[in-house]
Amino acid sequence: MEPGRPGGGGGRPSDRLDPEDRKRFGRALAEAVAGADPVAVPELLCRACVEILDVTGASVSLSDGAAGILWWSSDETAGRLAETQYSLGDGPCRRAIELVAPVMASDLSAAPDAERWPVFAERAVELGVRAVFSLPLGTDAVAVGTLDLYRREPGPLSGRDQALAFPASDAITYALTRVESAAAEDDDGFASWLDAAEDDREEINRATGMVMVQLGVDAQHALARLRAYAFAEGRTVSDVALGVLAGEVRFDD
Incomplete structure (x- = not known):
């Protein structure tokens, strides 16, 4: 699938999400982080994505302008995928940051996805990963990082999962902003994540x-x-x- 907002037809797929589904999704994210230490919130949201979406794992990487730096992951494989892209300086998350748009790779073992990032795709398949979906974090104009979802089976995200993935990336962006602000305002030297x-x-x-x-x-x-x-x-x-x-x-x- 070519990079860009999946779904077409104008706007995000989440714009067409049923209001009740949106409420249930919001409650699920809220419950996942209820009472949690702010430092743990982004990792908990990664895990919530795995519970809510039809994916195997999730990670969040932030960008320093030259390479991504992994900060949270739902499991070891998600972390290794992010680290591989960091080491290579290439992969779906790097492309998503450049485009400030989602990059969907539904089968890394076959063309065209295997040909877009051949070295990354080979490593991903070695890890048992067949599909990767990277969504930018930040604003419509600037991406500060990505939410990266992976799945062991090939195939695109369903319409439902596309609709839910964008609110998830928005929630993580909001969490990044809130926790960083809390760290900056804490007079006792709060240890920022x-x-x-x-x-x-x-x-x-x-x-x-x-x-x-x-x-x-x-x-x-x-x-x-x-x-x-x-x-x-x-x-x-x-x-x-x-x-x-x-x-x-x-x-x-």
Whole structure:
């Protein structure tokens, strides 16, 4: 399926959702996070998506402008999918951010989806994943990240799931905004759920700088070398960055 808002006919599929279905969906999301620590809300919403939609797993990735950084996932496979796209700098979530529009890959083991991101598709199938659906988080003009849904069986999202996926992405966008605001306003130094990801990004930035010096290349090429090394070694970019910082991995040997 080509990137873009599924359903056609103007507006989101959720605009045509039955009012009672919309209410039930809203209650389900509210119940999933009722009384929860704000830090846990996005992860709980990911899990709620799995309960409500016909998908196997879900993750949320935020973008730093050059690569996505995974912050929550419903299960290990969802996390590995997000990390694979981060390491490759390519995949449905990257495309969804670029387009600020959904990207639907209904069968990664066959054309045309397998040909759009051949390396990512191969890795996804190795993980037992056949379909990935990425929805942008943010506004209609700017995407700050994606809600990524995956399924072990091939096939498109049903009309019902398309209609429900957009309110889910809106709820997660709202949760991101609310929790980040709470962190900024807390006088006691509330530990934002952004902190861990910011630490990861800082480590990667520092490692990229060291690779720049070692190879005499610019930041873009240094990050590409980090990604390529991580992919070849079957490691995450974050893990390789830590190795660079510790002097265990060098690129000028």
